[in-house]
Amino acid sequence: MAGKVYLVGAGPGDPDLLTVRAMRLLQSAEVIVHDRLVSPEIMNLVPPTARRISVGKSAGFHTVPQDGINALLVKLAVEGHTVIRLKGGDPLIFGRGSEEAGELAAAGISYTYVPGITAAQGAASSTGVPLTHRGLATGVRYVTGHRARDAVLDLDWDSLADPDTTLVVYMGAANMAEIAARLIAAGLRVDLPVLAVAHATTPRETRMLSNLTQIGADLARTPMEAPVLFVIGRVAGLYETAALPLPRELRGPHLRVVGHG
Structure with missing residues (x-):
């Protein structure tokens, strides 16, 4: 049987x-x-x-x-x-x-x-940065930033470049410089905040606050260990005022604020 x-x-x-x-x-x-x-x-x-x-x-x-x-x-x-x-x-x-x-x-x-809690929800809960917020984001979209071997990263960039929507990119660390450049070319502002969260909700969680024009260079200078999730949008700008501290058992070199301010 x-x-x-x-x-x-x-x-x-x-x-x-x-x-x-x-x-x-x-x-x-x-x-x-x-x-x-x-x-x-x-x-x-x-x-x-x-x-x-x-x-x-x-x-x-x-x-x-x-x-x-x-x-x-x-x-x-x-x-x-x-x-x-x-x-x-x-x-x-x-x-x-x-x-x-x-x-x-x-x-x-x-x-x-x-079902399980997806990484975007986990990252939002551990950082304190919401995925939607009145006046900042009326919706949220999840997309994959993964490219299969030499395939073109083929996304609907014009649709994704919506300033009223939070964009969450899964599996995008290797291609984030290209993703950011495509979103800027499609109309998003260059200083739009980007919050990168690695190993969300675990003792290995690290965070990086940047913006669209600098996130690629910031990751090249200070790589983050996969899995990394990227929250792109005005809600990420709340991090500096709304971020939750990590609990005592999670403390360590957890936060790098670079390329933003």
Whole structure:
């Protein structure tokens, strides 16, 4: 009898931000197939009896290509296992969860989505910078800044260059200089604030406050360790007055204010 696959969002990294359902599944896990972006604090919750399979990805390096992950999930389920496919953030927001679900459905494997708090919400909560704010942003858009190998970074720049909308860029550190230049060319002002947050909600969280014209140079001078999320828009200008300090257990060289002021 075939097993079942749970496509589970691990949230932005802080174990306290897991859903109750995700926590319950982790604690009873038989097999966990997990991404690189799942924090070590969350992986520490996995029982020692569970089999762990890492399929982590980083820019330009995939330990297991997506087709291999899809095939692995099907294989494990066909063998009768209950599988937790654990992803950073939410499986349906730049998590490729629907691609994996499609392969499972084609193979006749039962699956269930378990949502997670996405990185943008986690970064907003830990920094104190809202994604929407009356008079500053009437909406928010999530986009990927990832470029597949030598592909062109093909986004609707004119649509994205909306001064009344907060733009959140996932997986964009390697291409942020180009992204910023494209947004400026499409009409956004050069001094529009940009807040970069790495490892949001975890003890490794770092922050950089910059602006569109300088963010590329700032990142080149002071690189940030992935995963990095970028909040672009007038709301990022609230950081200097509304930022939440990091709790005592998270203190360290956490804030670099560069290229802005």
